[in-house]
Amino acid sequence: MTSNTAAAAIAGTGAEAGYGGELRPGWGKEEILGLFSLPFNDLLHRSHEIHRRNWDVNEIQLSTLVSVKTGGCAENCGYCGQSAHHEAKIEATKMMPLEEVMAAARKAKEAGATRLCMGAAWRSLRDRDLPHLMDIISGVKGEGMETCVTLGMLTTEQAQKLKESGLDYYNHNVDTSEEYYGEIVTTHTFQDRLDTLGNVRAAGLKVCSGGIVGMGEDRADRAGMLATLANLNPPPESVPVNMLVPIPGTPLADRPAVDPLELVRTIAVARILMPRSRVRLSAGREAMSDAIQALCFFAGANSMFYGERLLTANNPVEDKDRALFERLGLHAEIVQELRARPVGVAAAG
Ligand code: SAM
């Protein structure tokens, strides 16, 4: 089926074609491309309806990032300023001490975040780093925050240890389609990424996996990436959609910018394919207008990174995001067990 016929086939009521928003592993790339090709209004109507059926559409989950070990990474991911292969001027650091992470966790919680996402620039986790990470995870969990880490490749045994220490989510992005993956990194394979996701799932952790828009991939690659994610059984609980942040000195620094409406489409399609996953409007918000962000929330995004830093790049400051929330009538997710926490934006609405 061509993209156009696929688009025509799903332009009807949707329900008979199985687009009612039920979990439905087995998505084909052609039918996903058909969704991408829908007129913008039809696509957003479809995704917003599914969003509304599954979520409080005015609630956004807030995660704050902390880079606990920055730079010097052995991998050569073309977008990443932390790779030792590139000329990016990001200084490598040692592993952050527990107290520093705890201070960052308290600050993020005070500001209204419910989850702390801790990243380390590693190809894979080494067993000798496990005890310190387990202390960090149990400390942050003890503060009453949800915990997420992204540490590169992981074995099932390591994933189990992290889970025992109080880890809720493991982030490991597929980043793009299987076909395009070799164009952006050659030091590990797409299958390596899937293997780690399998190990994370086997340990009973929640999965956070998504990708990047704007690396020079085409729409078929974006469809392929979403097919991979949606066909995981179950799909990831959390799906970050990043807009490439061009980092000077990286091979992808000069990629032409993608039409921001294509990002909105990608979010809408992610929402249709994974109705009950949190879809996170992730990196790249600093370069986005408020209107584009509002369209992303309408299309189905219901999570974002909150706090002035991502890992190495900037993110909008908290005040700016609070003002945007106010203008859009949005409120932050409140995690039940955190109800007694100090008032931040989470108390609004
Ligand atoms: N080393 C770990 C890994 O590769 O999974 C964790 C860190 S890595 C920085 C986490 C994710 O951040 C990447 O998979 C990618 O999706 C995203 N990311 C990194 N640099 C980015 C950039 N310049 N623009 C947009 N997203 C980026």
Ligand code: DTB
């Ligand atoms: C994800 O999908 N995006 C985050 C998080 N997971 C680890 C990282 C974004 C990094 C943006 C570029 C930087 O800060 O270096």
Ligand code: SF4
């Ligand atoms: Fe960056 Fe992670 Fe790739 Fe290392 S493995 S270069 S930290 S994205």
